[in-house]
Amino acid sequence: MSGGQLRAAATVVGLSIQEGVRKRVFLAVLLLTAAFLALYALGAHFAFRDVEGFAAGETKILDAHAFTGAVIFGLAMFATLFLGAVLAVFLTLGVVRGDAESGLLQPIVVRPIGRTTMLVGRFAGAALLSAAYVLIVYFTACAITSVTGDWTPDHLLTPALGLALAVAIIAALSLLASTILSVTAQGIVVFMVFGAGLTAGLLAQIGQAINSDSLHTIGRVASWTLPFEGLYTASLHALISGTSGLTGVVLELGPFGASEPASAGLIAWAFAYLVAVISLAAFVFSRRDL
Amino acid sequence: MAEPVLAVRELHKRYGSQEALAGVDLEVGAGQLVGLLGPNGAGKSTLTKIACGLVRPSGGGVEVLGRPAGSPEARAALGYLAELFRFPGWCTAEELLRFHQRLSGSAGGEAERRELLALVDLSEAAEKRIEAMSKGMQQRLGVAQALVGSPRLLLLDEPTSALDPVGRRIVRELLEELRRRGVAVLLNSHLLSEVELVCDHVAIIAGGRLVKAGTPEGLAGPAAVEVETGSGVKTFEGAGREDAPQIVAELVAGGESVYRVEVRHSSLEDVYLDAVGGQTG
Ligand SMILES: Nc1ncnc2c1ncn2[C@@H]1O[C@H](COP(=O)(O)OP(=O)(O)O)[C@@H](O)[C@H]1O
């Protein structure tokens, strides 16, 4: 890639970010996020307060405080992933077919920059913005949990990066969908894929709980096919990987059940998957009449 | 003749079973303004899109300055305004031009932006958001956008469709200025008078085929000589300017008094309607 191409790509990244930030919807996203965090702060405050009363005087076999922290922060992680996915889809909505139909795409694509660079630029813009968003929400939720309940996850950074990579994968899948589908169909399909990924995670969890190997395997295969789910599960696992004793065991059976740790294989797979999805999108895009 | 800026050879395009272009040849030289005329669905937009690499031909080819259409070199040499275009509503005219300067690697900076906005009479609207502009203003901005980076070839697909008479005049004057600068222009239009007024060369296509090409004057050849005599107006169909003295002499010799002689040309519109056989899309 020449210097000129790189500059042009950076221009497209900048455009994607500017476009995302300057559309009115972004303000709605910010307001909703603020509302979510406020609600989370309130929930965390009451959860920690009430669990102290509930657990007082009982034998400390189960660390109720750690249990509460992990559970409510796990829920915050799910909400973060969901909001990040919404943002990633919003930022990649109609990037190819939708924009081609409205006439937004052609003026850019006829410039020397070319289709692949433009596609990669759009992906980078969307992925950077939604990853930054996820990181901010994650660390804010972290700070809230720490202040309200004096609880912090066992690993601070690993889950954050897992979530960021997960939303980047969703952005890539959404971009691929945009090369084939109209705007509405793209939105629907990506959210169905998102739901399917999470369901696969649940299947694997149920499979483990009821000792069904085949169910566990089906869930595992599906969650590697859609690795944002594997990354999310691994992130959940990293929250509590240092929690020992009965609390750790109970958490494994609860909302963090079947949590698989982030293996090097999973991370490598996630990056390879990203490259493959973007390459496929670029290939489909390169053959389209606009 | 020097190498043409745009060379279209035996161009074919099928969309599924729909044949949009069935072997079209066309050339545009430097400083030449060529009008591409034809009814809706004739294939004008398809030809333009192939020339800028948006659509892949099914056969034949297009070269821009000797490079295959769609290659980065070809794309770097051209400016394009689509028939159906949209620019991001949230950005201003100035920002749009700056964005396209970066994409095209133009080093023109602020001076270029200011000049282009002035050329399309949008200097006052530099800071206006595109969503707040009328369709006509957006179309003029579109023409300015196509000129970013001083392209050698300009492809304009129905660039005056949303313009009022004043806007059309602005674009017409701009096209004349571009001709002086040696830019090659291919202009798709269904507005015949526009084409007559500015184009050096006209190509008429219908049903994906070139049906007529030539200069507007050459195409709009003589049609009749009209003479007003004492016994009424007499029309000599098919006669031209050089036939007029002979006609008058014969009339006078025959005892008629001649009050007025006029050589009538068939208009480009007549030629066009004749060529496309009354087709419309
Ligand atoms: N993307 C497309 N898919 C299918 N058919 C198309 C497509 N674009 C154009 N056509 C068909 O190709 C023919 C030429 O269209 P077009 O080039 O837009 O004509 P014009 O610009 O002269 O009105 C028309 O019959 C049109 O319906």
Ligand SMILES: [Mg+2]
């Ligand atoms: Mg057209």
